[in-house]
Structures are given as structure tokens and as C-alpha cells.
Amino acid sequence: MRVAELSRRTGVxxxxxxxxxxxxxxxxxxxxSPNQASYGEEHVRRLRLVRALIxxxxxxxxxxxxxxxxxxADDVAxxxxxxxxxxxxxxxxxxxxxxxxxxxxxxxxDLVARRGWRVTPTxxxxxxxxxxxxxxxxxxxxxxxxxxxxxxxxxEPLARREVGAVVARSDREDVxxxxxxxxxxGAGLISALRTMAHESASAELASxxxxxxxx
Amino acid sequence: MRVAELSRRTGVxxxxxxxxxxxxxxxxxxxxSPNQASYGEEHVRRLRLVRALIxxxxxxxxxxxxxxxxxxADDVAxxxxxxxxxxxxxxxxxxxxxxxxxxxxxxxxDLVARRGWRVTPTxxxxxxxxxxxxxxxxxxxxxxxxxxxxxxxxxEPLARREVGAVVARSDREDVxxxxxxxxxxGAGLISALRTMAHESASAELASxxxxxxxx
Numbered sequence: 001m002r003v004a005e006l007s008r009r010t011g012v013x014x015x016x017x018x019x020x021x022x023x024x025x026x027x028x029x030x031x032x033s034p035n036q037a038s039y040g041e042e043h044v045r046r047l048r049l050v051r052a053l054i055x056x057x058x059x060x061x062x063x064x065x066x067x068x069x070x071x072x073a074d075d076v077a078x079x080x081x082x083x084x085x086x087x088x089x090x091x092x093x094x095x096x097x098x099x100x101x102x103x104x105x106x107x108x109x110d111l112v113a114r115r116g117w118r119v120t121p122t123x124x125x126x127x128x129x130x131x132x133x134x135x136x137x138x139x140x141x142x143x144x145x146x147x148x149x150x151x152x153x154x155x156e157p158l159a160r161r162e163v164g165a166v167v168a169r170s171d172r173e174d175v176x177x178x179x180x181x182x183x184x185x186g187a188g189l190i191s192a193l194r195t196m197a198h199e200s201a202s203a204e205l206a207s208x209x210x211x212x213x214x215x
Numbered sequence: 216m217r218v219a220e221l222s223r224r225t226g227v228x229x230x231x232x233x234x235x236x237x238x239x240x241x242x243x244x245x246x247x248s249p250n251q252a253s254y255g256e257e258h259v260r261r262l263r264l265v266r267a268l269i270x271x272x273x274x275x276x277x278x279x280x281x282x283x284x285x286x287x288a289d290d291v292a293x294x295x296x297x298x299x300x301x302x303x304x305x306x307x308x309x310x311x312x313x314x315x316x317x318x319x320x321x322x323x324x325d326l327v328a329r330r331g332w333r334v335t336p337t338x339x340x341x342x343x344x345x346x347x348x349x350x351x352x353x354x355x356x357x358x359x360x361x362x363x364x365x366x367x368x369x370x371e372p373l374a375r376r377e378v379g380a381v382v383a384r385s386d387r388e389d390v391x392x393x394x395x396x397x398x399x400x401g402a403g404l405i406s407a408l409r410t411m412a413h414e415s416a417s418a419e420l421a422s423x424x425x426x427x428x429x430x
Contacts, residue, residue, distance in 0.1 A: 052354060079421035086410060117411060118418040125410030132404045136396060139267060143380055143393045144404055150376055151408050158369045159412030163420060165358055178358045181351060187409070189347045189359055191402040193366050195301060195340030196332060197374030198398075203333040205378060206294035 003029075006039045010047045017047070023061050025050050025068060049177045053088075057180045063088040071172050081172060082163075083120075085179050090124035104133035107145060115152050162186065218244075221254045225262045232262070238276050240265050240283060264392045268303075272395045278303040286387050296387060297378075298335075300394050305339035319348035322360060330367050377401065 007014045020026040026046055029037030049071075053064045070076050070084040108129050112119055119126065136144045166178045222229045235241040241261055244252030264286075268279045285291050285299040323344050327334055334341065351359045381393045 048355065056350075056354070077421060079417045082417050083414065086414065090410060112411075117415040119411045119414050123411050123414050125407040125414075128407035129404060129411070132400050132407065135271075136400060139271070139396065140263065141393060141396050143384075143397055144400055147377060147380060147397075147401075150373065151405055152412070154369055154373045155405065155409050155412045156416075158365065159409060159416045160419070161365055162362065163413055163416040165362060167417075167420060169358075178356060181354065181356050182358055182362075183410070183413075185347050185351055185359055186362075187402075187406040189344060189363075190366055190370065190405060190409070192340040192343035192347065194370050194374060194402065194405070195305060195398070196327075196334045196338050196344070197367070197370045198378055199298065199301065199334050199338050199340075200332040201371075201374045201378040202294045202297050202382075204375070205382060206292060 052180045100134040100137045104130045267395045315349040315352045319345045
């Protein structure tokens with residue numbers, strides 16, 4: 001197909017497609033004349049992935065290029081492709097080192113050991129957890145630290161189901177696209193549903209009603 | 216205590232304290248001379264709450280004033296104070312109305328009915344869930360819609376424990392402060408722990424190991 005049809009099929013403007021071609025995010029089409037090229041289904045799928053990484057994930061062109069390199073490297077295990085995606089999405093939060101940070105790090109290390117989690121020291125979530133626990137301590141509240149085990153217990157089976165749903169996708173492009181959407185949109189979805197569940201739980205408490213039976 | 220000590224005790228600058236006094240976020244101290252006032256423990260606690268609402272919750276002065284009015288109105292039930300806090304924190308997301316939005320709204324209504332959730336039509340999480348599901352559909356992915364029931368089931372008992380931990384606090388100021396920190400910092404904490412749990416679940420899958428027994 002011509003570039004105009006590729007644009008129509010994907011909803012990505014011709015100008016953006018040309019930009020992605022120049023930046024190497026999209027492989028060149030097959031040249032059919034000095035000024036024209038033909039594009040195939042693999043371009044449609046790659047554009048969808050690029051759009052997910054940039055529009056939903058908020059990645060830079062360089063970050064997108066890193067993730068695509070991992071997707072295309074056949075000798076890189078899927079687990080490491082997912083790791084590269086997480087790293088690109090979440091980056092490295094700024095480090096503040098004080099006593100509160102140190103105590104928060106210890107709390108998290110203990111949790112990881114207690115739960116037997118296999119998490120590398122550079123996992124981008126790790127630093128974010130430490131920062132949030134340290135902020136809580138500085139604000140003089142222990143409500144989140146008290147719920148830490150509850151959160152971990154709850155998220156463990158959920159994460160297994162999420163990762164299972166993602167890796168069940170048909171190929172590496174699909175897996176990475178689902179991982180991006182699941183990580184970014186999924187965090188928003190969980191946060192919004194949690195707001196609804198809070199209202200419902202508060203209404204239950206206010207009315208003194210017993211909660212409906214579990215499962 | 217004098218304003219300088221109030222500033223030292225709370226870490227809030229004297230200029231900010233004077234601004235909060237002018238804006239009515241902090242009740243006036245007891246006047247001890249034409250140019251001096253004396254502040255008590257209730258000012259320390261109120262400043263901590265104001266700081267949580269503005270610094271952590273990102274509320275405007277007007278939004279903070281609304282929440283404080285609900286905290287101070289003795290005839291407003293705690294459940295409605297929590298509702299006012301959620302509304303102020305999360306606001307009203309922009310509405311896009313198209314077919315995808317309509318289908319997403321239907322998906323969510325069915326979920327709420329299925330789970331028996333008591334959620335008002337104006338709950339700020341509701342619109343956010345609909346927007347995220349509609350965005351997913353527009354991007355051509357159903358991975359989140361497929362996990363919707365899993366998310367709801369997981370968040371239900373968690374929300375009960377979170378609301379229980381918040382309302383167990385000693386008084387209305389404490390309850391609202393914990394609700395703000397729990398809502399805002401808690402969402403970040405869950406998202407960061409989820410990132411770690413994803414790595415761990417992916418490592419389990421990659422190594423083909425059986426997951427550790429639940430509980």
C-alpha cells in the first residue's frame with residue numbers, strides 16, 4: 001500500500017510516518033519508483049506499537065528505539081524485552097538520601113525477602129516505593145507502611161494473571177504492545193476502580209451493612 | 216506559641232502560614248498584642264492537614280477550603296467527608312462522547328451491577344475508568360477489558376481494608392489526612408509495587424518455576 005493508505009489504516013498522519021521513517025522507528029517500505037514506496041501489514045503493526053509507546057507510554061524517540069531494538073533482537077529472551085519496556089516507561093526516579101529513605105529501603109527489602117520476590121536491584125518500581133514510604137514518614141503518617149503487606153499479597157496473584165495475559169499474545173510485538181498498555185493504562189484503571197471501591201466500602205461501613213459474601 | 220515556633224514545628228514557612236491565615240485555611244490565633252497572636256496544638260494539626268491537601272493532593276486553595284469545610288461541619292457524616300475529599304482530589308475528567316465511550320460505560324455499569332458496588336453516578340473514578348477502557352478500544356486492544364473482573368475482585372477486599380484503616384484514625388482531621396495520603400500516595404505505591412510484582416512474575420514464568428504456594 002502507499003503511504004496515504006498506511007496513514008488512513010493507522011490514523012497516523014503522513015508527516016508523522018515520514019518522521020518515524022527518518023528516525024528509524026519504522027523500516028523503509030519497498031521502493032517502487034524514485035519517489036514512491038510500498039508498505040505492508042508489518043508496517044501497520046509496527047506503527048500501532050510505535051503509537052502505543054509514544055502516545056500512551058510517553059516515551060521519547062530514543063526510548064522507543066531502545067524498546068524496538070529489544071523486540072527485534074531474536075536472541076533476547078521475552079523476560080528481558082519486558083524489562084527493557086518497564087525501564088523505558090518508568091525511568092529512574094530522582095534519589096533523595098536521608099534517614100527516612102534508608103528506613104524505607106529496609107522496609108521494602110524485608111518485604112521482598114518475606115514474599116520471595118525475584119526483583120533486580122535496578123527495578124524502577126523499587127526506588128518509587130522507597131520514595132513514597134519515605135515521604136509518608138516525613139509527613140508523619142504510617143497508614144501506608146501498615147498496609148504494605150496487604151498490598152504485596154494482593155498484587156502478587158494479580159501480577160501473575162496480568163503477565164500471563166500479556167505473554168499469551170501471539171508474538172513479540174503484541175506482547176510488548178500489551179505490556180505498554182497494561183502498565184500505563186492499567187495503572188490508571190486500577191487507581192480509578194480503587195476510587196469506586198473506596199466509595200462502595202465507605203457506604204457499606206456508613207450503613208453498617210455486612211459486606212456481600214466473598215466470591 | 217508564636218508564629219515562628221509554629222513554623223519550626225511544622226516545617227511550613229512563616230510567609231505560607233500568613234497566607235493560609237489570610238485565605239481562611241487556618242483559624243486565627245489568640246491575639247496577645249496588636250501585632251502578635253498565639254497558636255495552639257490545633258494549629259499544628261490543621262497545618263499538617265493543609266500541607267497534605269496542597270502538597271500531596273495538589274489541591275487549590277479553594278479545593279482545600281471545601282474539604283476543610285466538610286471536616287469542620289459536625290452535621291456532615293464521615294462518609295460524605297470522604298466523598299468531598301475524593302471529589303476535590305480527583306476532579307471531573309474531560310468527557311469524550313463517542314461509540315467507544317458508550318460501550319465502555321456499558322461494560323462498567325455491568326461490572327458495578329455484577330459486583331453489587333454502591334457507587335454514585337458522580338464518583339470521579341467512574342469517568343476515568345470509562346475513558347481508559349474507551350482509549351484501549353480505540354487502540355485496538357482488549358487486554359484490560361479482559362482483566363476488568365479480576366481487577367474489581369482484587370480491589371474489593373483491599374478497599375475495605377484501606378477504608379477500615381483510615382476510619383480507625385482518632386478524629387475527622389486524622390481521617391481526612393489519611394484519606395488524602397492513602398488516595399494519592401497509595402495509588403503511586405500500588406503502581407510501583409505492581410511493577411516489582413510484574414518483574415517477579417515474569418522471572419517465574421521465564422524460569423518455568425512453579426509459583427510459591429498462596430498464603
